[in-house]
Amino acid sequence: MARAHPLNVLATLDRARTQRYHFTAAAIAGTGFLAGAYNLYSIIFVARLIGRVYYADEIASPGEPGGQLPPDAALALSGVAFSGTFVGQLAFGWLGDRIGRRRAYGWTLALMAVSSAASGLSFGREAKAVLATLCFFRFWLGVGVGGSYPLSAAIIAEYANKRTRGAFVAAVHAMQGVGILLGCTVALGVCSVVPEADHVWRVILVAGAVPAALSFYLRTKLPETARYTALVAREPKRAAADMSQVLRTRIQEQDLDVSVGRIDDEWGLFSVQFLKSHGLHLLATSSACFFLSVTYYSQNILQKDLLGKLGWVSPSPAASMGAVQEVARLARAQALIALCGATPGYILSVVLIDVLGRRRLQLAGFTVMTLSMLALAISYDHWTSHAAGFFALYNVTFFFASVGPNTTTFVAPAELFPARMRCTCHGVAMAAGRAGAVLGAFGFLSKGADSKYASGIGTRNELFVLAGTNFLGMLMSLFVPETRGASLEVLSKEVVYESIDMFMDSNGE
Template sequence: MTVTESAQKPEAPANEEQPVVYKSNLEDFEREADVRLPFLLSYREVKLLGIAGVGFFLDAYDLFIINPVATMLQYRLYGGNELPANLEGFVKAGANIGSVIGQFAFGYSADYFGRKAVYGKELMLIIFATIGSICDPTGAISPSGSLIWLGVWRIILGIGIGGDYPMSASVATDRANLRRRGTLLSYIFANQGWGSFVGSLATIIVLLCYKHTMEVDGHTSKVDGVWRILVGLSLIPAFGTLYQRLTLPESTRYAEAQKAAQRVQDEESIEQLKKKANADPGVSEKTKHSSDEEGSGTQTPTVETATAESQSVKAAKELAHAKKGHFKEFFAYFSEWRHLKVLLGTCVCWFLLDIAFYGVNLNQNVVLQQMGFDGSEGTPWNRLFKIGIGNLIITALGFVPGYYATILTIEKLGRKWIQIQGFLMAALFLGILAGKFYTLNTPSFIVCFAFLQFFFNFGANTTTYCYPAEVFPTRFRASAHGMSAACGKAGAIISALAFNSLTKSIGTPAVLWIFVGCCIFGAAFTLLLPEVRDRDPDVVYEQELRERERARH
C-alpha cells in the first residue's frame, strides 16, 4: 500500500483574486491535525517517515562507518600501519564528492520530470554501490588498488545519498500538513542520529562476534569480514523501502503546480499573440477569425472531440507544456532579489554549518584521543572495540537528543530562532574546546563535546535541511533544495580535506576557532531568511504571479 496523497487543491473560489489554498483530501487526517500535538504522527505520516527517512539513516550510517572501516583496512592491507594520507582522504571524501553531483542532478530532475518518475532511483544507486563496495577484492589486487576500488564505489554511493536529500524533502513536504510540516521534516532528518547510533552499535556487536577469531586465534586479517558485514548491513533498510518508493504516486500538490505553470505560459503566449496582432493587422484579422470560429464552435462537434480525448493524454500534454518553460521560469524566479537572497541564505548557512559539523565529526579520532577512546593501545581487536565504545558515547550523548529537541519545539519556536541559537551555542562550545583544548579533563571534555553535538542538531544541522523544503514553492523546491544541500556538502569536502593539513600546520585549537567563526557567520546569514512556520510558499508564489499579471496589464 502506498502513502495516500495529502495535498489536493479544492474547488476554485468564486473570487478569482483569492490565492490558491491547498487542503488535504484526507478529512480524518485533517481533523486529527487540529487536535493532536504536532509531534504526534498519524499512521500515514509514520509510513511516509519510514519511506523517506531511510535515506538519511543510510547517509549517517555510511559517514559514520567509514571511520572504523578505514581503521580495519589498516590491519587488513597495511599490517596495522596508517593508510596513505591521499588514499585515505579519497576514500573518506568520496561519498561527499558524489553527494554534490547527486544533489544537483536529482534535485533538478525531481522538478522537471516529477517526483514519481525519479523517486526510488537514488535508492537503487545506493544498493548498487553498496554491493560494489563489499565486493572489493582486497586479496587479489594491491592495497592501494583496494582503496581506489572502495573510493570509486563510494563516489557512486554518494550520488545516491545526495539525491535522497532533495527527493525525500520534496516528497514529504508535498504531502505534509502545513501545521506539522516542520515536525515531519525534522523526524525524517533525525534518522541521521539513529544511523550514527546503529552504526556504532553494529560495530561493537560484530566485533564481539569476531573476538575469539581475532583475539584467541590471532587471525587479525579476519577483520576483512567485519568491515564487509558492517557495510553490507545497510542493504537491509534499503531493500526494505525500495518497493514503496518506486510505487509512490505523484503528489497532487506537484501536479497542481505544473498546471499553474502551464496557465502562466498560456497567458504569456496569448499576450505575445496580442502584441503581434496589434503590430500586424493581417495577423489581427486572422486571430479574430480564429477566435470567432472557436466561439461558434461551441455548438459544433469540436467540443465533442475535445471531451472524447482521454484524460491521461491531456495530462501528458500539460506536463510536457509545463516542462518547456521550467528552466526559463527557474531563472526568472531567482533573478528577483527577494528570492535570490533566500536561496543565498539557505546555501551559505548550510555551507558554513557543514564546514564546522563535518570538520568535527569526520575527524572524531581527535575527539576520541582527548576522551581516551582512540584505541592507541592494546591488541587490534581491543583498539577497534574501544573506538566503537567511544563513538557510541558521543552519539548517545549529543546526536540523538538534539534532533528530538528540535522535533518537540520546531512548530513552537520556529525555524529561524532555532537556527540562530543553534549556531551561536555551537560557537560557544567550540570556543570553550578551542580555548581549553589541552587543559580540560576527560569528563569536562565529554560534557562540552556532548553539548556541542546537542546544539548542532537542536539547531542548524536540522533547520538547514528544513528551510529549503519549506521556503520555496513546489515548482522549484527540489532544485533549490538540491543546490542548498550541494553547497553544504561542498563545505564538508573542504573541511574533510583541509582539517588534517591545517591541524598539522596551525594546531587543532586554531582550526576549532575557524569553526567558531563559521558558526557566527552562519547566524548572521540566517537573518536573510524569513520565518516559514505556517507559511505556504505556493500561496505566496500564486500571489506574486497575480501581482506580476496586474503590473503587466
C-alpha cells in the same frame, strides 16, 4: 506563459488532520535518509579495519606506527564520498523537478543499495586495488546518498499538513542520528560474531544495502506527491484522485475555495525573476548550510584524536589490540557520543520546530555553537589537559547543532521555493553544505600527521576560526524567513488565498 493552479487538493492537504499516511510518508523518506547516514558514517570503522588489514607492515607517515591508512588514502576514501554526495544533491535535485519526486527517489535508493553491496565486495589482493574499487563504488554510493537529501525533504514536506510539516521534515532528518546509531550497533554485532577483520568491514558495508532496498520497496505504497502532480505535471484531477485514496475522502476540484494567483512558468533558476523572488532565500539557506558544515565536519575529524586522548581507542592500534577489538571500542565510543549529543538534539528539534519556529532554533543553535567554540579557544591551555571537560563542551556543540541549524537548514529549503524548483533549490543548498564539509574535513584531515594534533583537540586559532564560521552562520540566518504554519504555495508565492486565515496557524502567526 502564465497559468492558474487548481489548489483544492492542496488546500485539503494543508488542513488535513495528522493521520496514518503522514507517518507512512515519513517512514519511507526517513528510511532512505537513514540508509544514507549509515553508509556515510560507517566509513569510520571501515577505514580503521582497512588500515589494520592492508597496511599493518607499512608506516602511514613519519613517526606513526603501521596499521593505519596513509594520509593520501584516507583523503581519497573520504573525498570520493563527499564528491559523489555533492554531485547527487545537484543532479537528483534537478531530476526530482523534472521526472517527479517518487521516480527520482527510486533511482537514488536503487543506486544506494547496489553501491552499498558492491562496496563490501571490493576486489583485489593488494591494498591499492581494494582501495581503488572501494573508492569507485563509494563515489556512486555518495551520488545516491546526495540525491536522498532534496528528494526525501520534498516528499515529506509536500505530503505534510501546514501545522505539523516542520516536525515531520525534522523527523526525517533525525533519522540521520538513527543511522549513525545503527552503524555502531551493526559494527558491534559483526565484531562479536565475525573473527576476520577483512570480513568485518565488508559485512558492515553490505549491510547498508538493506535499509536502502527496504525504502525502495516501501516507496511503491504511496503515489506521487499531489503538489508535483498538480503544479508541475499539471494533472490536477490525478492529484485529487491520488489524495482522495490517501486521505480516504472525496476531493473535487470544482469545490475550490481559494482565489488563485498567477505565476510565470517561463523563468528559471538563473533568471532575474528568480533572483528578485527567491535569490536572497537561496543565498541565505545555502550560506547557513555551508557555515554549519565547516564546523560540523571538522569536529568529526578531530573526534578520532579526542577519543585516543580519552583512551577509548588506541592511538597506536597496531601495537596494543586486535583490529576487531579496536573497532568494537570505537563503535561504543561513537554510540556514546551520538547518544549524549546529537540524538537528544534531533529529538528536541522535532518537538520544538513547530512551537518555536525554524528561525529561532537556527539562531539559537548558531549562537550557542559560537559561544562553545570561543570557550574552547579562550581557555585552550586548560582544555589540553582536561580532555573530559573538552568532551562535555564538545557534545554541547553537537547537541545545539542538532536542535538548531543541522535540522533547520534541511527543513527551510524544502518550504521556501516553488514546487517546480523545490528539489533543485534544496539540492543547491545542500551542495553548498557539502562544500563546507569538504573545507572543514580536509582542512583538518590533511594535517593529520602534524605534531600540533598531539593534544587531540586542534589549535587555538582553528577553534577561533570555527567560532567565526558559526557567527557568520548566525548572521545569514537573519535572512531566512520563518515558515511555520504557512502553506507551501503561499511561502513560494505561487498562490494568493482569499483569506489570510486560510494559511495562518491557529495562533495567528
